[in-house]
Amino acid sequence: MAPTASAPSFPSTVDVRAEQLVLPGRTRPTALVRLDATEPGGLIIWGSRALADLRDVLAGLDTGAVEAIVVTGNERSFGAGANLKEIRSAQLRGASEEYVGLGHEAFGLLADAPVPTFSLVTGQALGGGLELALHTDHRIGHRGAGPLGLPECRLGFFPGWGGVHLLPHLIGPAAALEQIVFAPMRGRTLRAPEALELGLLDAVLDAAPGTEQWESGWQQWVATRLEAIDAGAPRRPAGTPGEADAQEWEQAVEAARARAERTWHGAAPAPLVAIDLVAAARTQSRTENGDRAVRAFAELVVGDVAKASLYAFELVSARSRRAADVPPVPPAPLRRAAVIGAGLMAGQLASLIAGGAGIPVVMTDLDDERLAAGVARTRERFAAQAAKGRLSPERAEQLSALVTGARGPEDLADADFVIEAVFEDLEVKRAVLAQWEGVLRPDAVLATNTSSLSVTAMAEGLRHPQRVVGFHVFNPVEVTPLLEVVAGERTGDTALATAFDLAARLRRTAVRVQDAPGFVVNRVLTRMFDVVVRAVDAGTDPAVADRAPDPMGLPMTPLRLLDFVGPAVLHHVNATMHEAYPERFARSPWMDAVVEAGLQHVLPTREEPATGADGYLAAPAAELLERTRDPRRAAPATAEELLARVQDALAEEIGTMLAEGVVAGPEDVDLCMVLGANYPFHLGGITPYLDRTGAAERVLGRRFAAG
Structure with missing residues (x-):
């Protein structure tokens, strides 16, 4: 089943070889199948040629001469999934059946083996890598192994090599559906201890692969299991039905279907297909379910949503490795940083820079008491990470020591990178930058974390405007991977290159943005919010207006987003726009009143219940809406009308941004929305969605065609 003559050739990236060894206390040999990347230190990625090699090696084993088969990866991975370039090629040609079927054929040899089989999960096991491990009777990991998971639904398809059948029979249908559908759509994976608790791994060893302790540890574990089988313990081959009865299985499937509909409203078809396959797995054999999966994969993968999803994933992956539009000049050395301000955002920036770049960070504020509290709060972040096991206590103590409070202006004089995080007001920020410019070295980079204000305006009047750069880090700082690097009219290449360099050290994906109100993410989000709130002001039921974008499958409704960021914050950005x-x-008269009243949210909470006939808004927000609406201008809209307005408004705004040169191309907008606003992969970011719904052509007369 080699690739067809017309198909592009994808060289194998996996070296597969088999050897024999006799385990401690045993007399018969065990077959050890070693997987390694053809590139030194590389990941194990399964393309057609690699799958054919694996099939041939497994088929060539003399199972009558060995008592077990053990499959092991290299120190970095057990398997990092399928070759996405080959899937993309098959997607474009509409020819995925052969590739997917070959995976079932190769992996199935392990599930059908007449002797016990084991997988040594030596590193990450994602997608097809984890599915390979699921085809063996047992899986052994080590404490540092991971991530483990099945990310395919997020990419617009589903685990096509048997995961939809094997995992529910191993850990139960409800737990399996969580790992197949919902965890990957949120970008979540497992570490080895979590996989052990879930029943995905049978054992987790303390020793790391490549050490003598690891070799002796896994060999002893396998030998002990073989002794138990010799003594009459039952062997449980992959795919053996678990303990879940028909009622439990059906309840888990129906609950998953309902949750998927509530979450994505049909915008993401892959989860529904995966749920159907898990439902069928209760009564189908592994091969029957596999045949159905091959057909379903071939139909799903050529759809627009799958193409958009894979485009978004490839875009994020490529940009996380290498930023675009970085000036071809060396960055300034970064040995010491400073943060102006001691509030919540300032503290998050200080901990991010200290923890990511590993350099001293000094904080300063006009109020000594607030400064001391800010430094203490920042240091507590490291202690909290240690308490959760994300840092060792020693490392947390080292990082805490890097964050200090300034005793005077001279403590900032040697800083290489200074970022202000004060109140979001242009005049306040201009005053702060002007004040500190005289203290800093002329070559120090002066950055602002503004979310929407003009970087160019902030630099006006400074002696060295070329060193002022926007460095917009998103909330929540610890988990949002996007960073907008904003170039003002006079920002120099060295400042830009230094900002990109620091972003890389902080493990953030940086996008170059030209100075314009709202930059990218806030501009797009605010335009959508504007459409929805205009409709509410004009008499549309708040529930109808807020739920109108549901068919897009966004992570939050517009009013939920308002509550998440805070009405005052979003209202301030809207005022700028x-x-x-x-x-x-x-x-918006309603938003003016909400902010003036100091409301922290407009949707109900446990403490502040809803009111009105529909019970959608919190009581204070509902009362303000009744007070500010003008019934003479009432023009309610339907959900369908509003969705079209949202689509057209987004197409118009993104088209305008591109015409203004805010970013280099539509792919930059897509990257920003995926990483900065958590827009789902099934939208492709946003522009592929606007293309396939016709909004781009309706408004601009052309497609964005980024994906």
């Missing part, structure tokens, strides 16, 4: 583009961004 209204001032710059009054024809496209309106002032």
Whole structure:
């Protein structure tokens, strides 16, 4: 089953070889199948040629001459999944059946082996790598192994090599559906101890692969299991039905279907297909379910959503390795940083820089008491990470020592990178930068964490405006991977290159953005919010307006997003956008009243219940809406009308941004929305969605065609 003549050739990236060894206390040999990357230190990635090699090696084993088969990966991975370039090629040609079927054929030889089989999960085991391990009777990992998971639903398809059948029979249908559907759609994976608790791994050893302790540890574990089988213990081959009865299985499937509909509203078809395959796995054999999976995969993978999902994944992966549009000049050395401000965001920035770049960070504030509290709060972040096991206590103590409070202006004089995180007001920020410019070295980079204000305006009047750069880190700082590097009109290449260098050291994906109100993420989000709130002001039921974008499958409704970031924050960004583009961004009487009243949220909470006939808004927000609405201008819209307005508004705004040169191309907008706003892969970021819904052509007369 080699690739067809018309198919592109993808060289194998996996070396597969078999040897024999006799385990401690045993007399008969065990077959040890070693997997390694053809590139030194590389990941094990399964393409067609590699699968054919694995099939041939497994088929060539004399199972009558060995008592067991053990499959092991290299120190970095047991398997990092399928070759996405080959899937993309098959996707474009509409020819995935052969590739997917070959995986079932190769892996199935392990499930059908007449002797006990074992997998040594030596590193990460993702997608097809984990599915290979599921085809063996037992899986052994080590404490540092991972990530483990089945990310395929997020990529627009599903675990096509048997995971939808094998995992529910191993750990139960409810737990399996969580790992097949919901965890990957949130980008979550497992570490080895979690996989052990779930029943995905049978044992987790303390020793790491490549050590004598690891070799002796896994050999002893396998030998002990073989002794138990010799003594009459039952062997449980892969795919053996578990303990779940028909009622438990059906309940788990129906609960998953309902949850998927509530979450994505049909915008992401892959989860529903995966759920159907898990449902069928209760009564189907592994091979029957596999045949159905091959057909379902071939149909799903050529769809627009799968193409958009894979485009978004490849875009994120490529940009996480190498940023685009970085000036071809060396960055300035980064030996010491400073943060102006001691509030919540300032503390998060200080801990991010100290923990990511490993350099001293000094904080400063006008109020000594607030500064001391900010430094203490920042240091507590490291202690909290140690308490959760993310840092060793020693490392947490080292990082805490890097964060200090300034005793005077001279403590910032030697800083190489200084970032302000003060109140989001242009005049306040200009005053702060002007104040500190005289203290800092002329070559120090002066950055602002503004979310929407003009970097160019902040640099006006400074002696060295070329060193001022936007460095917009998103909330929550610890987990949001995007960083907008904003170039003002006079920002120099060295400042930009230094900002990109620091972003890489902080493990953030940086996107170069030209100075414009709202930059990218906040501009797009605010435009969508503007459409929804205009409709509420005009008499549309808040529930209808807030739920109108549901068919997009966004992570939050617009009003939920409002509550998440805070009405005052989003209202401030909207004011910036209204001032710059009054024809496209309106002032909302309701939002004016909400912010003036100091409301922290508009949707109900346990402490602040809903009111009104529909019970959708919190009581204070509902009362303000009744007070600010003008019934003479009431023009309620349907959900369908509003969705079309949202689509058209987003197409218009992104088209305008591209015409203004805010970013280099639509792929930059997509990257920003995936990483900065958690937009789902099934949208492709946003522009492929606007293409396939026709919004781009309706508004711009052309497609974005980024994906």
